[in-house]
Amino acid sequence: MATHLLSVVLPTHNRPDRLETAARSVLDQEGGPVELVIVDDASGDHTPEVCGRLADDPRVRVVRNAESLGPAGSRNRGMAVATGDLVGFCDDDDAWLPGAASVVCDRMDRDPGVGVVTSWHQVVHDRTGRTAVFRGPQEYRAEHLLWFDLVAIPFGVIRRSHFPDDLAVDTDLPTGEDWDLWLRCARIRPMVTVPRTLYAYHQHGGARVTRVGTGPATGRQRFLDKHGPSMSPSCRAYHRLVVAGVVGGRGAVVRQLGSERTAPGAAAVAASVLAAGSVATSVARRRRDPGLPARLMRTLVDRLPAPPARDDR
Numbered sequence: 001m002a003t004h005l006l007s008v009v010l011p012t013h014n015r016p017d018r019l020e021t022a023a024r025s026v027l028d029q030e031g032g033p034v035e036l037v038i039v040d041d042a043s044g045d046h047t048p049e050v051c052g053r054l055a056d057d058p059r060v061r062v063v064r065n066a067e068s069l070g071p072a073g074s075r076n077r078g079m080a081v082a083t084g085d086l087v088g089f090c091d092d093d094d095a096w097l098p099g100a101a102s103v104v105c106d107r108m109d110r111d112p113g114v115g116v117v118t119s120w121h122q123v124v125h126d127r128t129g130r131t132a133v134f135r136g137p138q139e140y141r142a143e144h145l146l147w148f149d150l151v152a153i154p155f156g157v158i159r160r161s162h163f164p165d166d167l168a169v170d171t172d173l174p175t176g177e178d179w180d181l182w183l184r185c186a187r188i189r190p191m192v193t194v195p196r197t198l199y200a201y202h203q204h205g206g207a208r209v210t211r212v213g214t215g216p217a218t219g220r221q222r223f224l225d226k227h228g229p230s231m232s233p234s235c236r237a238y239h240r241l242v243v244a245g246v247v248g249g250r251g252a253v254v255r256q257l258g259s260e261r262t263a264p265g266a267a268a269v270a271a272s273v274l275a276a277g278s279v280a281t282s283v284a285r286r287r288r289d290p291g292l293p294a295r296l297m298r299t300l301v302d303r304l305p306a307p308p309a310r311d312d313r
Contacts, residue, residue: 004032004033004084004085004086004105005032005033005034005035005083005084005085005086006029006032006033006034006035006084006086006087006088006101006105006157007034007035007036007037007082007083007084007086007087007088008026008034008035008036008037008087008088008089008090008096009037009039009075009078009079009082009087009088009089009090010022010023010026010036010037010038010039010078010089010090010091010092011038011039011041011071011074011075011078011091011092012038012039012040012041012043012047012051012092013040013041013042013043013047013068013074013092014043014044014045014047015043015047015092015093016043016045016046016047016049016050018092018093018202019038019047019050019051019054019092020050020053020054021095022090022091022092022093022094022095023036023038023054023060025090025095025096025097025200026090026096026101027057027059027060028098029096029098029099029100029101029102030099030101030102031099031101031102031105031106032101032102032105033059034059034101035059035061035082035083035084036054036057036059036060036061037060037061037062037063037078037081037082038051038054038055038060038061038062038063038078039063039064039065039074039075039077039078040062040063040064040065041065041068041069041070041071041073041074042064042065042066042067042068042069048064051064061081063077063078063081065077069171070171070174071091071169071177072169072170072171072173072177073169073171075089075154075169075177076168076169076171079168079169085159085160085161086105086108086157086158086159086160087157087158087160088101088104088155088156088157088158089154089155089156089178090154090155090199091154093202093204094153094155094199094200094201094202095199095200095202096155096198096199096200097122097197097198097199097200099196099198100119100198100199103119103194103196103198104117104118104119104157104194104198105157107192107194108157108159111190111192113189113190114159114189114190114191114192115158115159115162115163115185115186115188115189115190115191116156116157116158116159116182116185116186116189116191116192117156117157117191117192117193117194118151118153118155118156118157118182118191118192118193118194119155119193119194119195119196119197119198119199120133120134120135120136120193120194120195120196120197120198120291121133121134121152121153121155121197121198121199121200121201122134122197122199122200122201123201123203123290124200124201124202124203125203126202126203126204127204130288132288132289132290133197133289133290133291134152134153134201134290134291134294135195135289135291135295136150136151136152136193136291136294136295136298137150137193137294137295137298138192138193138194138195139192139193140186140191140193140298141186142183142186142187143301144297144298144301144302145179145182145183145186146183146227146230146231146235147235147238147273147297147301148277148293148294148297148298148301149176149178149179149182149294150193150294150297150298151178151179151182151193152290152291152294153178153199153201154178155198155199155201156178156182156191158185159189162188162189163185163188163189164188167184167185169181170226172222173219173222173223173226174215174218174219174222175215175216175218175219175220176216176219176220176223177219179223180223180226180227183227216246217243217246217247220239220242220243220246221243223239224236224239224240224243232266232304233262233263233266234262234263234265234266234267234269234270234273234304235270236262236266237260237262237266237267237269237270238269238270238273238274240256240260240270241253241256241257241270241271241274242274244256245274253274257270257271265305269304269305273297273300273304276296276300277293277296277297280292280293280296280297281293
């Protein structure tokens, strides 16, 4: 049984009907001591009342933002007051599944050198009731995460003592802030995925916690701006194609491909990876296997040709 304290940060905004379910999923975990830090991101409804009821449990700490900080800022505020060396996350419309804390903490205990442990997760379509399991790759490195978010959710437990004191979620990213965090962690310590379904990720069409900025295109572009210097020419070209597709669809991708002035062959590699991912996504929908693109990307990155000596950005 784990004896170290696990702190779980749960940001919430105007979702009192879902908050209690998410909170109870963490508090009902067995296998070791748990602390739940709820960050109320300036909710304007009766969320504070729900937080107050939950705070009757001495394991619950509630922090309220006077003005909205968004998901990244709220997670940072929660981490600032969390007291455990192990820190995890839960969104207010998701849930930790039974046994999650025990499995993740045991994995940490078996390999003290690991910095982050995450898991497979269940994708729940609230409107239809259908579910599928996201089975991502189990082992990967930072160079894989430069291409693709192989985790795809905020569920991950970090051993904070392995990382700098200023480790925080990047508030400049309107989307993909968890992806950026995992990438930065993987550059410092190994990150692994446990092949168990330990988290329920709900898709319901509404906003997730609080979103700021202009959406996926802006988030991807800022991710590229931030990590581009560490990417190969083909990886940078790939992200530019993705941004073009999000903004303008297939026609914009074709135009972007025609305008690429990268190292020789980089644009062709980027286009082939994008095409493979598109096919994998289509197959994944038919097979109800949402983790297929992530597994494919993990394999593709290892098979890509080495970048040329000249690094044309």
